[in-house]
Amino acid sequence: MKKQRPPLVPCPHCGTRAIIRSSEQISPLVREADYRCDNIACGHTFVVELAIVRTIVPSACPRAGIHLPRGNPNLGPRRAPQPANDDTRSPANDPGPLTPAATDMSG
Template sequence: MSRAPAMKCPHCRANAWARTSRELSPLLREIYYQCSDVECGHTWVATLEASRTLSPSAKANPAISKTLPSSQWIPTLSTAPKPVLKGGTDDQPSLFDESASR
């Protein structure tokens, strides 16, 4: 098995070891983890999923390309909607307003 992503035990926060893994599909892998703290002894299963394409493959598999979305659909900071602040007042001066007195 190639190196699995590092994780910490969700209970004691000690480092965990990936003991084994298995492929569930070309986009999904199950990883079995074990806590390194013998007094804790927690073991668990985590999943690793390919969620979107950042750079298209030069050897694209058509079956995968149809199911793995491109990252183009993710809004950027410039196109994301502006947050609506709650609890503020309209008469509060802006930090960036140069006409506000100090």
């Protein structure tokens, strides 16, 4: 299994990247990590909470007691797929009803 890199978190004060110093699993869905600003002039140390908040694709081996909402609430309600712009149009060279010109240019 590939080792995951910790999330990049900038210092909330000076914006310099912060380095993870330690972390602790709080629950199956929450982890806390202590970060320290990499800017020695700043030196801010702070705690970040990383939480699993929803399921996008359900697990093939779900764990008892883990209940997560499904989907992405930012996308709004699910809608039926809409056809592409050209899915319902007839090609220009297909026979079909002809409409007379608005003005007669012969004459």
